[in-house]
Amino acid sequence: MPSLFKRSLLPKLRSFALTADAVTILDGAAEFRRCLLEQIAQATRRIYIVALYLQHDEAGQEILDALHAAKAARPELDVVVVVDWLRAQRGLIGAGKQPGNSAWYQQMTRDHASEVPVYGVPVQTRELFGVLHLKGFVIDDCVIYSGASLNNVYLHKFDKYRFDRYHLLRNRALADSMQHLVQHGLITSKAVHRLDLPNLPSTRSLRHDIGDLRSRLKHAAYDTTAGDVIKGGLSVSPLLGVGKNNPLNRVICELIASAQQQLTICTPYFNLPLPVTREINRALARGVKVDIVVGDKTANDFYIPPSEPFRVIAALPYLYEISLRRFAKRHQRVIDSGLLNLHLWRDGDNTYHLKGMWVDERYTLLTGNNLNPRAFRLDLENALLIDDPKAELQAPRRRELAEIFRNTSRIERYQQLETLLEYPPDVSKFLRRVSRVRIERLLYRIL
Known part of the structure; x- marks a missing residue:
């Protein structure tokens, strides 16, 4: 099909050839944790962990202990952890004043003879306006890719889990490319400092360096010179993006x-950017069957039961439901026809964090991008685009989708979704106040 875009990126993407047996889709969060720990223990050359955060809890302790054990057993092992600078220096939302994960990183460095450096990357001077949202763990020649961060619920350490996607790709060229970006595009920056060492500089003192880093990242890309533009078989392309109209955003719209x-589109926070909404509308007009899977508001990681004290953050799941209801109301005709299917995911009191896209029987996008305005403008995002022109991964692809849809229900009518009048009083009162002072549109852009 000819591209609808004047400067199309999709045909020009360089990719790394894959074999079908080099791709494994892991079965859930507990299997993801087991695989990660197993790969860390077996590593012989390098371990590069990149996540929004590595939390000071039981699962986080297990991961950091494993990294120190691997380094102690093989001192020549190149071990690097990269997390968001600002997220690492604050406590959990609503948990009062806490020292943040950086204090724990420093304690771990003091307590171990082995050295596992933990670098903090400041994408912006304030967390509200941009964070490190890169995904992907490089261990030797493997890439473990998931939208998950590292804590108890993401790793299903105890009874609750946060549902995500989990892929293991064995490809040296891809692993080299992802390591190269971290090694040369991030940790060499003057804005990036080790969080596991004392006497951290203030974010304010780094303002100039942070601006320089963000400016460079807007023009950065994964090194794919070892790849090929010709896509005759199964392949993978790593993508990077930060800021408006970045290459990752453009590829998402082109897909x-x-x-x-x-x-099929998955997003935990239903707040689609205008370019994405436009392309979905055009796809529906072409007769494309569109499935969108989102979490029920009670499966949102910001959800707080009405029985607990109200906090402003608790309004977010309701804002996303309002957005979903408006979308469903505008598209009720195509919902009735079966062309558009909106699915709500819910499994007890577990939470939903899935992102990604499946296009026809060919493309699969693995990403941490939430497909919302924040991801499209503020955060540093990445993705892996799997191109499967010969349908070599169709069986595992179908199994993954079946597992995603297993705990979903279809929205038949937009009236199934609650309105402001049906929300808990404190939530309803807050949202009315927000609407009255016209802050709602701003919130949709940054949350």
Whole structure:
């Protein structure tokens, strides 16, 4: 199909050839934790862990202990942890004043003879306006890719889990490319400092360096010179993006525009950017069957039961439901026809964190991008685009989608979704106040 874009990126992407047996889709968060620990223990050359955060809890302790044990057993092992600078220096939302994970990193460095450096990357001077949202763990020649961060619920350490996607790709060129970006594009920056060492500089003192880093990241990309533009078989392309109209955003829109038969989109926070909404509308007009899977508001990681004290953050799941209801109301005709299917995910009191896209029987996008305005403008995001022109991964692909849909229900009518009048009084009162002072639109852009 000819591209609808004047400067199309999709045909120009360089990719690394894959074999079908080099791709494994892991079965859930507990299997993800087991695989990660197993790969760390077996590593012989390098371990590069990149996540929004590595939390000071039981699962986080297990991961950091494993990294120190691997380094102690093989001192020549190149071990690096990269997390968001600002997120690491604050406590949990609503938990009162806490020292943050950086204090724990420093204690671990003091307590161990082995050295596991933990670098903090400041994408912005304030967390509200941008964070390190890169995903992917490089261990020797493997890349473990998930939207999950590292804590008890993401790793299903105890009874609750946060549902995500979990892929293991064995490909040296891809692993080299992802390591190269971390090693040369991030940790060499003057804005990036080790969080596991004392006497951290203030964020204010780094303002100039942070601005320089963000400016460089807007023009950065994964090194794919070892790849090929010709895509005759199964391949993977790493993508990077930060700021408006970045390459990752453009590829996401081009993928939707390329759909001819079927498009599936997963996002935990239903707040689609305008370019994505436009392409979905065009796809529906072409007769493409579109499935969108979102979490029920009670499966949102910001959800707080009405029985607990109200906090402003508790309004977010309701804002996303308002957005979903408006979308469903505008598209009720195509919902009735079966062309558009909106699915709500819910499994007890577990939470939903899935992101990604499946286009026709060819493309699969693995990403931490939430497909919302914040991801499209503020955060540093990445993705892996799997191109499967010969349908070599169709069986595991279908199994993954079946598992995602297993705990979903279809929205038949937009009236199934609650309105402001049905929300808990404190939530309803707050949202009315927000609407009255016209802050709602700003919130949708940054949350």
